[in-house]
Amino acid sequence: MRSTAFTEGSGSEMIAGNSAWSKKHLLGMEGLTREEIGVILETASSLREVNHRDIKKVPTLRGKTVINLFFENSTRTRTSFELAGKRMSADVINFSVNASSVSKGESLYDTVANLKAMNPDVVVIRHPESGAPQFLAHHLDAAIVNAGDGRHEHPTQSLLDILTIDDNLLRLGRTEFSGLTVAICGDVLHSRVARSNAWGLATMGARVRFVGPPTLIPPHAAEVFGVEVHHDMESGLAGAEVVMMLRLQTERMQGGFLPSTREYFHYWGLDRRRLAMAAPEAIVMHPGPMNRGVEIASDVADDPERAVILDQVANGLAVRMAVLYRLCGGGRKG
Amino acid sequence: MERRASLTLIRGGRVVDPSRDFDATADLLLEGGRVRAVGRVELPADCEVIEAAGLVVAPGLVDMHVHLREPGYEYKETIAGGLAAAVAGGVTSVAAMPNTRPVTDDPSIVDFVLGRATAAGLANLFPIGAITRGLEGKELTEMGLMKEAGCVAFSDDGRAVVSGSVMRRALEYSRAFSTLIIQHAEDPGLAGCGCMHEGLISTRLGLPGIPAQAESSLVDRDVRLVELTGGRYHVAHISTAGAVAAVARAREAGLPVSCEVTPHHLALTDEAVMGYDTDAKMSPPLRGAGDRAALLEGLARRVITVIATDHAPHDRDSKRVEFCRATNGVIGLETLLPIALELVRDGVLPLKECLAAITCNPAALLGIDRGTLAVGAPADVVLFDPAEVWTVDASRLHGTARNTCFDRRRVMGRVKLTLVGGRPVFREGI
Structure with missing residues (x-):
């Protein structure tokens, strides 16, 4: 099923899982079913092949307009969505709004009203405030993709992480997610990636742990997400088959969350010694951009046997192609 | 200026006045912007009458x-x-x-x-x-x-x-x-x-x-x-x-x-x-x-x-x-x-x-002389139907702002008449 070719021509009937996707928007992983996640993974697997062709383009989304609306700098996520749209032949417009122009007075509502006049099919939004994608979904007819909102969710990152783990299940000696132990480590409190993965991985059947200093674990995390919470890396990594490190924003020192990056790395950084506490074949993931020497040691980050960080980037492109495809109605019958 | 009778009788409502621990069917007589009598009141001459049967009459x-x-x-x-x-x-x-x-x-x-x-x-x-x-x-x-x-x-x-x-x-x-x-x-x-x-x-x-x-x-x-x-x-x-x-x-x-x-x-x-x-x-x-x-x-x-x-x-x-x-x-x-x-x-x-x-x-x-129907108090009175069910509609409120957290809530109890100093300042359906 994963090898289904994405042929030139319309091709949409070649993609698996036609019936299980019915959502208009992708706002978060919370509430997605296993089947829906499966549809995106299968679609992404089919589409990966396009990225290895000589001519990396299919006409599937010809005539569709995708707007990338980015209120935060994020070169990698924006380019990933941009390339995804372009490889599917959509018209892609980048709309970057920096904080300064917002402070000059244009409200999100006014920005949205302007977008509405362009009649886009999909709006991809990255925004520093949680809930901004819901705001767009409320005021626009287009399909909305959440490309990261505040500390809330970042569903395409979670989907690409799940796809990357799926690619590595065999080497972890597994055939499915059920029972897989995933340790998400670091600044969980401020991390939309951690939240999306907690929902998504739990839906897939994995056992998720949050590992980090008590000041950087969200209140009531165990109850909300059904995760195990660990405050020391030793117990948090014990037996973990996937170690997902999160970026530490250096401004956290000002907020009084941590005394120093030195102490942080000493207790919660991932180095060889700590990685040895995890399962023998454990893979290391990071959503990027990395702070080498803050949350992860360079030799771990660069270890081709363990780190799958660049695979995540490649899968990100395929997952975003799949999401755009599904939200544009691809594979929907009737 | 509207010419008004100096006396108003609110007749036959359930008068609830917690300030005096009072809760009974009664008449309420208002005169000159103040409460003149509560209880059974003979209808005086030149008196406006408001029928309040089925309504609660409260401060x-x-x-x-x-x-x-x-x-x-x-x-x-x-x-x-x-x-x-x-x-x-x-x-x-x-x-x-x-x-x-x-x-x-x-x-x-x-x-x-x-x-x-x-x-x-x-x-x-x-x-x-x-x-x-x-x-x-x-x-x-x-x-x-x-x-x-x-x-x-x-x-x-x-x-x-x-x-x-x-x-x-x-x-x-x-x-x-x-x-x-x-x-x-x-x-x-x-x-x-x-x-x-x-x-x-x-x-x-x-x-x-x-x-x-x-x-x-x-x-x-x-x-x-x-x-x-x-x-x-x-x-x-x-x-x-x-x-x-x-x-x-x-x-x-x-x-x-x-x-x-x-x-x-x-x-x-x-x-x-x-x-x-x-x-x-x-x-x-x-x-x-x-x-x-x-x-x-x-x-x-x-x-x-x-x-x-x-x-x-x-x-x-x-x-x-x-x-x-x-x-x-x-x-x-x-x-x-x-x-x-x-x-x-x-x-x-x-x-x-x-x-x-x-x-x-x-x-x-x-420390204000309000919230009571004691004789002599200012005639600030509300009449409401305790059983009327209605739906809050933000767009139909009477103030300027619309930011209610109860929009579309089904609620019970509706104000019918509000008097301030004996003067009707809000009336709905009576």
Whole structure:
């Protein structure tokens, strides 16, 4: 099923899982079913092949307009969505709004009203405030993709992480997610990636742990997400088959969350010694951009046997192609 | 000018006057803007008659926590607009918070506000003066002169008085004038950049939370300062189990401590924020189910003796933004009565006690001659149908603002007639 070719021509009937996707928007992983996640993974697997062709383009989304609306700098996520749209032949417009122009007075509502006049099919939004994608979904007819909102969710990152783990299940000696132990480590409190993965991985059947200093674990995390919470890396990594490190924003020192990056790395950084506490074949993931020497040691980050960080980037492109495809109605019958 | 009979008889209603522990079918005779008789009244000559069979006849409601946005924020709601909302909700007396622009921290502002209210000719307005100049939490205002100008209490509402020494001096100084100090109890350091209650929902939504202890820790401290000073202290919009417990302990110890709760904190929890609804954003935030249960229990046990709306009108642009950037506050004057009556329906309070919390209890704390149908009292009266079921529709409210958290809620109990000083100022269907 994963090898289904994405042929030139319309091709949409070649993609698996036609019936299980019915959502208009992708706002978060919370509430997605296993089947829906499966549809995106299968679609992404089919589409990966396009990225290895000589001519990396299919006409599937010809005539569709995708707007990338980015209120935060994020070169990698924006380019990933941009390339995804372009490889599917959509018209892609980048709309970057920096904080300064917002402070000059244009409200999100006014920005949205302007977008509405362009009649886009999909709006991809990255925004520093949680809930901004819901705001767009409320005021626009287009399909909305959440490309990261505040500390809330970042569903395409979670989907690409799940796809990357799926690619590595065999080497972890597994055939499915059920029972897989995933340790998400670091600044969980401020991390939309951690939240999306907690929902998504739990839906897939994995056992998720949050590992980090008590000041950087969200209140009531165990109850909300059904995760195990660990405050020391030793117990948090014990037996973990996937170690997902999160970026530490250096401004956290000002907020009084941590005394120093030195102490942080000493207790919660991932180095060889700590990685040895995890399962023998454990893979290391990071959503990027990395702070080498803050949350992860360079030799771990660069270890081709363990780190799958660049695979995540490649899968990100395929997952975003799949999401755009599904939200544009691809594979929907009737 | 409309020519009116000098006598008005409200006939055959269920008169409920908690100030006199009265609840019976009776007639109410009003003359010259005052209550002349309650009971069985022979119809006098030249008397207007209002048939009240099937209706509750109660003292006009007293809301001790209202934000009128004039002066300074007329685009949110004017004094006249706010008072129109009040009388539509059966509220005949409002105590107005001082966080206007300029702040009500000087007798001249008190005069201005009272003049506007008189011109509007709707509900009575009782100004609350600022505790500190400019609400800056530093220098005390001229409480004595402001009380003479008409202030009935003092508060920096919208902000807490954070400094222990300033609160101590405010409680001490206010004793010279026997006036009430109302605290917006939230430790701003602990609240941080939080924009909703810290709990399961804030974690789910990825919104920074405000822990319940931001409120309870400040109430705990203030109760200690009441021990020290003997000042009369009132917690505005109490919202947490911890703060209710602190007030309960203080009252058991005989300290002059009281508190009020809003209808929205009684009726809703932080679940209402799901979907990032900015009309569910206010300060203090909607709390968790455990806190809400403690508020209901606090009312039932008479730890909380007042229900007040914290009516906070806002313009559309202040609310039509990302959740964290939205302004705090919801309106409440027009939904006060039906939401309070849910407490009767749910067995939390009997009707008389429920009405006490929105009539004579706040009037007593403010020291105003309202919230009663005692003979000789001003004829502020509300007639409502306790059984009428209706649906709140934000677009059809009578005030200027639309930011209600009860839009589309099915409620029971509808105001039919509101009289202020014997004069009908709101009438619906009778």
